[in-house]
Amino acid sequence: MDPKLGRMTLKxxxxxxxxxxxxxxxxxxxLFRMMAVAADTLQRLGARVTSVDMGSQxxxxxxxxxxxxxxxxxxxxDPTKGTVCFYGHLDVQPADQGxxxxxxxxxxxxxxxxxxxxxxxxxxxxxxxxxxxVSAFRALEQDLPVNIKFIIExxxxxxxxxxxxxxxxxxNRFFSGVDYIVISDNLWISQRKPAITYGTRGNSYFTVExxxxxxxxxxxxxxxxxxxxxxxxxxxxxxLVDSSGHILVPGIYDEVAPLTEEEINTYKAIHLDLxxxxxxxxxxxxxFDTKEEILMHLWRYPSLSIHGIEGAFxxxxxxxxxxxxxxxxxxxxxxxxxNVSVVEKQVTRHxxxxxxxxxxxxxxxxxxTLGLHPWIANVNDTQYLAAKRxxxxxxxxxxxxxRDGSTIPIAKMFQEIVHKSVVLIPLxxxxxxxxSQNEKINRWNYIEGTKLFAAFxxxxxxxx
Amino acid sequence: MDPKLGRMTLKxxxxxxxxxxxxxxxxxxxLFRMMAVAADTLQRLGARVTSVDMGSQxxxxxxxxxxxxxxxxxxxxDPTKGTVCFYGHLDVQPADQGxxxxxxxxxxxxxxxxxxxxxxxxxxxxxxxxxxxVSAFRALEQDLPVNIKFIIExxxxxxxxxxxxxxxxxxNRFFSGVDYIVISDNLWISQRKPAITYGTRGNSYFTVExxxxxxxxxxxxxxxxxxxxxxxxxxxxxxLVDSSGHILVPGIYDEVAPLTEEEINTYKAIHLDLxxxxxxxxxxxxxFDTKEEILMHLWRYPSLSIHGIEGAFxxxxxxxxxxxxxxxxxxxxxxxxxNVSVVEKQVTRHxxxxxxxxxxxxxxxxxxTLGLHPWIANVNDTQYLAAKRxxxxxxxxxxxxxRDGSTIPIAKMFQEIVHKSVVLIPLxxxxxxxxSQNEKINRWNYIEGTKLFAAFxxxxxxxx
Numbered sequence: 001m002d003p004k005l006g007r008m009t010l011k012x013x014x015x016x017x018x019x020x021x022x023x024x025x026x027x028x029x030x031l032f033r034m035m036a037v038a039a040d041t042l043q044r045l046g047a048r049v050t051s052v053d054m055g056s057q058x059x060x061x062x063x064x065x066x067x068x069x070x071x072x073x074x075x076x077x078d079p080t081k082g083t084v085c086f087y088g089h090l091d092v093q094p095a096d097q098g099x100x101x102x103x104x105x106x107x108x109x110x111x112x113x114x115x116x117x118x119x120x121x122x123x124x125x126x127x128x129x130x131x132x133x134v135s136a137f138r139a140l141e142q143d144l145p146v147n148i149k150f151i152i153e154x155x156x157x158x159x160x161x162x163x164x165x166x167x168x169x170x171x172n173r174f175f176s177g178v179d180y181i182v183i184s185d186n187l188w189i190s191q192r193k194p195a196i197t198y199g200t201r202g203n204s205y206f207t208v209e210x211x212x213x214x215x216x217x218x219x220x221x222x223x224x225x226x227x228x229x230x231x232x233x234x235x236x237x238x239x240l241v242d243s244s245g246h247i248l249v250p251g252i253y254d255e256v257a258p259l260t261e262e263e264i265n266t267y268k269a270i271h272l273d274l275x276x277x278x279x280x281x282x283x284x285x286x287x288f289d290t291k292e293e294i295l296m297h298l299w300r301y302p303s304l305s306i307h308g309i310e311g312a313f314x315x316x317x318x319x320x321x322x323x324x325x326x327x328x329x330x331x332x333x334x335x336x337x338x339n340v341s342v343v344e345k346q347v348t349r350h351x352x353x354x355x356x357x358x359x360x361x362x363x364x365x366x367x368x369t370l371g372l373h374p375w376i377a378n379v380n381d382t383q384y385l386a387a388k389r390x391x392x393x394x395x396x397x398x399x400x401x402x403r404d405g406s407t408i409p410i411a412k413m414f415q416e417i418v419h420k421s422v423v424l425i426p427l428x429x430x431x432x433x434x435x436s437q438n439e440k441i442n443r444w445n446y447i448e449g450t451k452l453f454a455a456f457x458x459x460x461x462x463x464x
Numbered sequence: 465m466d467p468k469l470g471r472m473t474l475k476x477x478x479x480x481x482x483x484x485x486x487x488x489x490x491x492x493x494x495l496f497r498m499m500a501v502a503a504d505t506l507q508r509l510g511a512r513v514t515s516v517d518m519g520s521q522x523x524x525x526x527x528x529x530x531x532x533x534x535x536x537x538x539x540x541x542d543p544t545k546g547t548v549c550f551y552g553h554l555d556v557q558p559a560d561q562g563x564x565x566x567x568x569x570x571x572x573x574x575x576x577x578x579x580x581x582x583x584x585x586x587x588x589x590x591x592x593x594x595x596x597x598v599s600a601f602r603a604l605e606q607d608l609p610v611n612i613k614f615i616i617e618x619x620x621x622x623x624x625x626x627x628x629x630x631x632x633x634x635x636n637r638f639f640s641g642v643d644y645i646v647i648s649d650n651l652w653i654s655q656r657k658p659a660i661t662y663g664t665r666g667n668s669y670f671t672v673e674x675x676x677x678x679x680x681x682x683x684x685x686x687x688x689x690x691x692x693x694x695x696x697x698x699x700x701x702x703x704l705v706d707s708s709g710h711i712l713v714p715g716i717y718d719e720v721a722p723l724t725e726e727e728i729n730t731y732k733a734i735h736l737d738l739x740x741x742x743x744x745x746x747x748x749x750x751x752f753d754t755k756e757e758i759l760m761h762l763w764r765y766p767s768l769s770i771h772g773i774e775g776a777f778x779x780x781x782x783x784x785x786x787x788x789x790x791x792x793x794x795x796x797x798x799x800x801x802x803n804v805s806v807v808e809k810q811v812t813r814h815x816x817x818x819x820x821x822x823x824x825x826x827x828x829x830x831x832x833t834l835g836l837h838p839w840i841a842n843v844n845d846t847q848y849l850a851a852k853r854x855x856x857x858x859x860x861x862x863x864x865x866x867r868d869g870s871t872i873p874i875a876k877m878f879q880e881i882v883h884k885s886v887v888l889i890p891l892x893x894x895x896x897x898x899x900s901q902n903e904k905i906n907r908w909n910y911i912e913g914t915k916l917f918a919a920f921x922x923x924x925x926x927x928x
Contacts, residue, residue, distance in 0.1 A: 201684065205782045213746045220665065220870025223797050224709060224767030225750045225758050231705055234770060238702035241695055243822040245688060282677045285825035286689045294689050303688030305786050306698060308776030313793060315774065318669045318834050320795055322769045329777060331784055333687050358707035361749035370782050406684025 009131075010446070011108040013037065013090070013124045014117035020068075020091035020158040023059050031068040031154045034090045038127075038152055039071050045135055047073040047150070054155075054162050067161055068154035072174050075134060076147040082464045083147040084383075084457070085178040087410060088127035088185065089156035092119035093435045100437040114440045121441040122434035126184035126427045127152065129446060133453035145461030149178060156185070160410060167417050180383040180460070181414045181422045184449075187434065188426055189402050190271060194391050194452070196384060197424035199299065199403035200411055202334035202374035204343050208236055208351055209327040209365045217322035227360040229326045230312060236364070237328050239354045241304045245287045245297070247332065249304075249350045252343065256301065257336045263300070267292040270400045280431070299403035302338060306330045331370075333405060340371035375412040376403075381421045386459035393455045394448055427452070473595075474910070475572040477501065477554070477588045478581035484532075484555035484622040487523050495532040495618045498554045502591075502616055503535050509599055511537040511614070518619075518626050531625055532618030536638050539598060540611040546928045547611040548847075548921070549642040549884075551874060552591035552649065553620035556583040557899045564901040578904040585905040586898035590648035590891045591616065593910060597917035609925030613642060620649075624874060631881050644847040644924070645878045645886045648913075651898065652890055653866050654735055658855050658916070660848065661888035662841045663763065663867035664875055666798035668807050669834035672700055672815055673791040675827045681786035691824040693790045694776060700828070701792050703818045705768045709751045709761070711796065713814045716766065716807065721800045723764070731756040734864045744895070763867035766802060770794045795834075797869060804835035839876040840867075845885045850923035857923075858916045891916070 018034035019027040039049050054067035068091070077083075095105035095118035103109040108117040119125075130150075137144050151174075155161045167175070188195040210229040217226065241247050272291045278284075288294050297303065311326040313319045332343060348366045355364045377384070379401060391399045408424070415422050427449030433439045482498035483491040503513045518531035532555070541547075559569035559582035567573040572581040579589070594614075601608050615638075619625040631639070652659040674693040681690065705711050736755045742748075752758050761767065775790040777783045796807060812830045819828045841848070843865060855863045872888070879886050891913030897903045 203684070203784065205784070212748075215746075218870065219767070219769040219771070219795060220667070220797060220868070221762075222745070223769045223869060224761035224765060225752060226709075226747065227707070227749070227751060228709075228769055230701075230770040230772070231707070234698055234701045235707070237694075237698045243691070243695065243699070243824060245690075245692075281686070282679075283690065283825075284676075285691070287691060288689060297688035298685075301688060303683070305683040305687045305692055305784070306694040306776075307683070307783060307785050308694070308778050308787065309773055310778055310780060312770075312778070313772030313774075314776070314778035318793070318795075319771060320667065320669070320769070321771050323772065329782070331683060331782075333684060360707060361747075404684070405687060406682065 009041070010115065010120065010125060010128050013128065014108040014119055015106055017106055018091050018119070018154060019094050020155050021094050023063070023065055025065070028065050028068070031091055032066070035068045035071060035152070035154050038090055041131060042071065042073045042150060045075065045131065045138060047075040049073045052166060054166070057161055070154070070163065070166055071150060071152040072170065073150040073152070074147070075149070076144050077177065078147060080464065081145070081147050082179045082460050083149060083177045084180045084182055084460055085149040085151060085175070086130050087151050087181060087183045087414070088130065089123045089153045090119070090127060091154045091157050092122070092124070093157050102438055105439070110443065113443045115443055115446065116438055116440045118439055120439055121187070121428035121432040122439065123156070123185045125441040125446050126449065129427055129449040130184065130453050132450040133457065136450070136454050137457070145457045147177070149174070163410070164413055164417070167413065171417055175418045178418060178420055181418065181420055183408070183411060183422065183424045184427055186404055186408065186424055186426045187428045187432055188430055189400055191429045191431060193271060193397060193400055194395050195400040195402045195426055196387050196391070197402050197404055197426060198379045198384065199336070199376035200374065200408045201299070201405050202338070202340065202372045202412070203331050203370060203407045204334060204340055204368050204372070205329070205331040205370035206347055207327050207329050207367050207369055208233065209325065210236070211325040211363045213324045216324045219320040219322050222322055226322060227362050228322050229362050230323055232355065232358060232360050232362055232364070233309065233326050233328045235358060236351055236354055237306050237330065239350070240306070240330060245303065247302060247304045249346050251346050252302065252332070255338050255342065259300070264292065266401045267295045269398070270295065270402065298405040300335050302335050303333045304330060334374045336374050336376045338374065340373055344368040344371065372407045372409055373412050375408070375415060377422060381423070382463045383421050383423050383460065386463060387423055387425055387456055390452055390455035390459045394452045425452070425456070473505070474579065474584065474589060474592050477592065478572040478583050479570055481570055482555050482583070482618060483558050484619050485558050487527070487529055489529070492529050492532070495555055496530070499532045499535060499616070499618050502554055505595060506535065506537045506614060509539065509595065509602060511539040513537045516630060518630070521625055534618070534627065534630055535614060535616040536634065537614040537616070538611070540608050541641065542611055544928065545609070545611050546643045546924050547613060547641045548644045548646055548924055549613040549615060549639070550594050551615050551645060551647045551878070552594065553587045553617045554583070554591060555618045555621050556586070556588070557621050566902055569903070574907065577907045579907055579910065580902055580904045582903055584903055585651070585892035585896040586903065587620070587649050589905040589910050590913065593891055593913040594648065594917050596914040597921065600914070600918050601921070609921045611641070613638070627874070628877055628881070631877065635881055639882045642882060642884055645882065645884055647872070647875060647886065647888045648891055650868055650872065650888055650890045651892045651896055652894055653864055655893045655895060657735060657861060657864055658859050659864040659866045659890055660851050660855070661866050661868055661890060662843045662848065663800070664839045664872045665763070665869050666802070666804065666836045666838035666876070667795050667834060667871045668798060668804055668832050668836070669793070669795040670811055671791050671793050671831050671833055672697065673789065673829045674700070675789040677788045680788045683784040683786050686786055690786060691826050692786050693826050694787055696819065696822060696824050696826055696828070697773065697790050697792045699822060700815055700818055701770050701794065703814070704770070704794060709767065711766060711768045713810050715810045716796070719802050719806065720765065727764070728756065730865045731759045733862070734759065734866065762869040764799050766799050767797045768794060798838045800838050800840045802838065804837055808832040808835065836871045836873055837876055839872070839879060841886060846927050847885050847887050847924065850927060851887055851889055851920055854916055854919035854923045857919045858912055889916070889920070
């Protein structure tokens with residue numbers, strides 16, 4: 001395979017402004033074009049391609065926009081081989097050169113071995129690396145070591161609209177022969193050392209509304225005689241987490257998986273330059289001083305963040321208002337083996353308890369508006385061992401075994417619906433800047449990533 | 465005097481859309497027209513009228529708008545008589561019939577003895593009542609019992625732009641012969657019982673900013689390892705006031721005037737139907753159960769209200785953001801004899817103390833962005849006694865001696881600059897809805913208010 005060819009395709013794909021976040025017809029047209037181009041690429045590779053019509057999407061403003069098709073593709077169906085399904089997405093975050101891009105975000109531009117462009121690392125580059133790996137076997141006229149399936153969507157950045165319904169529907173059809181699912185939609189934790197991701201945190205998002213009346217009050221006319229909703233809300237939010245980051249909701253740590261010696265060793269093995277991490281994050285001081293504690297509190301312990309308040313005075317200036325009704329928002333990142341509905345009960349009970357002690361005449365309503373389960377895989381699954389061996393072959397090193405502190409709902413979704421082993425094999429370096437200005441993928445990562453996927457196919461073949 | 469004539473003039477004045485809040489040329493033209501019409505009315509009354517050019521106003525968007533002139537007018541300068549200066553304003557709050565007005569806000573409409581229209585009670589009606597009282601003496605060809613001065617502005621609802629500079633400049637000119645200052649720009653505390661206002665609370669407005677870095681964080685990527693600014697801020701705001709409304713800043717109550725038996729009796733004498741007050745406020749329960757406690761906590765004790773947070777997530781929906789920098793806003797309503805700069809120090813020290821105990825690596829900055837002193841008059845001043853007697857004559861009752869929980873900066877300003885006794889003699893009933901939809905003044909209040917001012921002139925004459 002000529003790696004230059006792969007880079008040419010990446011340039012073409014990056015040039016398509018497949019922004020799924022801004023719901024305007026122009027970008028939707030680009031998304032449809034993107035999916036058609038990808039379907040064509042897969043067809044030329046010899047795959048059997050279905051572009052599934054996803055219907056349309058009703059926006060809050062009443063507008064209706066078509067959803068780009070999801071590509072389901074199959075390459076080989078030799079029953080003696082394993083079948084690996086690759087998930088990827090070809091939509092991108094918005095990008096505007098005026099926002100601080102040094103180059104046109106939709107013109108792939110190489111500077112010092114870095115390929116700058118929107119979608120270069122998230123997720124067009126990794127999708128193409130997988131395709132390149134397949135086409136390498138084709139170019140060498142070799143049989144594919146495994147059967148390959150693709151599920152490629154165009155709405156990931158907009159919340160994977162309607163994807164779950166499709167996966168549910170295809171569970172016993174497209175996914176029936178699938179043995180393993182590979183996702184390559186996150187980043188390494190390092191600039192140079194590859195990684196395998198085996199878990200993500202979940203998230204339960206809460207709102208707590210405190211209401212005196214619909215209308216606001218004037219603080220001159222009513223200040224001093226009211227149970228002010230903001231005072232209640234600030235007390236409620238202040239009861240959730242202490243200054244060391246410890247969550248104060250009773251029972252919340254009960255189901256957190258116990259820490260094993262083996263697990264501690266995985267954190268020790270990871271290279272993380274704390275000083276550099278702190279500097280690049282522009283944070284003066286973290287809550288913890290050691291690499292192990294930092295990683296554990298990002299990955300294997302829950303965290304609680306207060307996001308803000310709706311209904312209070314949030315603008316510049318000095319308004320003397322007593323808000324009549326306010327809604328606080330916070331969320332808890334969940335880890336194995338915390339249970340979303342148990343957490344919902346614990347948080348609700350805790351807030352009701354704190355509120356009742358205030359003897360406030362206001363009304364409080366607690367709601368969990370989002371509940372996403374944490375996901376964790378068995379790192380001793382055969383495909384994890386295969387991925388490790390492939391990394392050793394291509395990079396000559398052990399991978400960092402990492403988790404992601406964020407939630408990657410598709411990983412959990414595939415695991416729950418398809419019931420197969422899911423692995424995240426990122427290709428991009430920690431500084432790739434997905435979602436940011438000047439997103440890039442290193443030339444090296446893109447080429448070595450392609451090799452890694454090819455090596456992974458060969459390793460997977462050994463399993464059968 | 466024909467009261468119908470007065471009502472005709474009120475109709476003409478209400479018809480002028482003298483909105484000073486919306487900074488658009490059309491309303492400014494209306495304001496200039498309003499001031500010209502008023503100057504003409506005063507001239508026809510025989511007053512010597514000066515319309516002071518107030519220059520122009522630079523808006524935040526760079527636009528420049530002319531400020532309507534302030535009218536200074538004098539009627540009589542008999543050195544054997546006392547001189548009473550009346551302050552009023554002829555600008556109004558915005559009004560739009562679509563916002564819930566039952567009648568056109570700029571067409572004075574009488575329904576069941578209520579005169580509906582924007583500015584009817586705030587403040588065009590009371591200004592005209594004063595003018596009507598003066599013209600009654602003219603119509604009866606009687607000498608005015610006192611010398612009268614007027615200071616009428618057109619920017620009160622926009623913060624009395626440039627008024628203080630003018631009063632300072634005129635201190636030894638226009639104001640040199642003034643003995644008493646009367647303002648009639650607030651409301652009774654009752655539907656039928658007149659009142660005299662002898663004090664207002666001040667206000668010190670604070671911001672407390674907590675900063676980790678300029679940019680926000682993603683709660684998945686950083687949740688668990690940061691001193692989150694929102695957790696710090698919620699703890700800071702939560703340390704300010706307890707659930708009974710008691711302010712927790714050490715020393716804050718030290719300078720609050722001690723409560724005397726005489727003062728308690730003034731609260732007892734006030735008629736306030738708590739049940740009706742609670743219902744009309746649409747509040748389920750106040751912090752206090754007795755009339756006296758309610759009034760004291762609105763008027764003679766400080767109160768602290770938390771207004772909101774700038775920089776956090778304040779929109780609908782579920783954003784998983786860790787705000788990088790947030791600014792909390794709260795204010796304390798000050799009462800005699802609290803001192804603005806002492807309060808500033810107490811609050812700052814308290815917040816620094818709470819913050820330092822958190823061992824947070826964030827930066828905290830406390831600022832007092834506004835400091836308005838409380839105002840209190842001596843209710844035994846001669847003009848207070850004269851006003852009481854006039855009320856007895858016209859209404860056959862003792863007035864409610866009331867304060868205002870809000871700040872009326874002009875009262876304090878006149879007292880501080882001109883050093884003369886200031887009294888607030890409201891004419892409107894508690895339900896007049898100043899600043900609201902369906903603002904009105906009762907026909908009865910308007911006419912009896914006119915009589916009250918005439919009786920007040922006669923009482924004032926007794927003082928000399």
